Amino acid sequence: MLKSNIEVSIRIGNTSDAETLLELEREVLSESEFMVSVIEEFDESTEQLKSWIQKILENQRDTLFVAEIKGKVVGLIVFRSKNTKRLSHTGSFTAMVKKEYRNQGIGKLLIKELLDWAEQNPLIEKVSLGVLSTNQRAIELYKSMGFVEEGRKIKEVKFNEDLYVDDILMYKLV
Numbered sequence: 001m002l003k004s005n006i007e008v009s010i011r012i013g014n015t016s017d018a019e020t021l022l023e024l025e026r027e028v029l030s031e032s033e034f035m036v037s038v039i040e041e042f043d044e045s046t047e048q049l050k051s052w053i054q055k056i057l058e059n060q061r062d063t064l065f066v067a068e069i070k071g072k073v074v075g076l077i078v079f080r081s082k083n084t085k086r087l088s089h090t091g092s093f094t095a096m097v098k099k100e101y102r103n104q105g106i107g108k109l110l111i112k113e114l115l116d117w118a119e120q121n122p123l124i125e126k127v128s129l130g131v132l133s134t135n136q137r138a139i140e141l142y143k144s145m146g147f148v149e150e151g152r153k154i155k156e157v158k159f160n161e162d163l164y165v166d167d168i169l170m171y172k173l174v
Contacts, residue, residue: 008074010113011068013053013064013076015057018047022046027098033159060121062080062091064077079092080093089124089126091128108145115174125173129170130169131167132165133165139170147171
């Protein structure tokens, strides 16, 4: 249940979600100041996304969850592990929530579902993320869920000639 008393369900994503997830990604990239990529760089097709989702579903160290309200996908979180033996115990996540559903607790529900999955997965020991230093709401959310800053990439993201933003690296051991 969300802050607004709207019921949300979290489930594992699947290839049939590809078109809906493409729409979600396009929407978020087109209006969010907290994403590294911009909409002009996004040219993924439904078939490419289906293939990507299938690879996630086939890898025991990766997962994809979607948040739905009344059968409509409003958010996602994807966790991808490292492909090398010495780093395979760790991975990082990316989350997106439609603008009209932000600040209602959906992101927190998605992260909680991911952390529950990671704690039950004997192959995963560390969950990581990167967050822009300007995204204070997300940083506070991550800290409230036990994530710790482990470093910064200074001036990592350049928005224009005068505006650079740090990429904060955070983690949580599970």
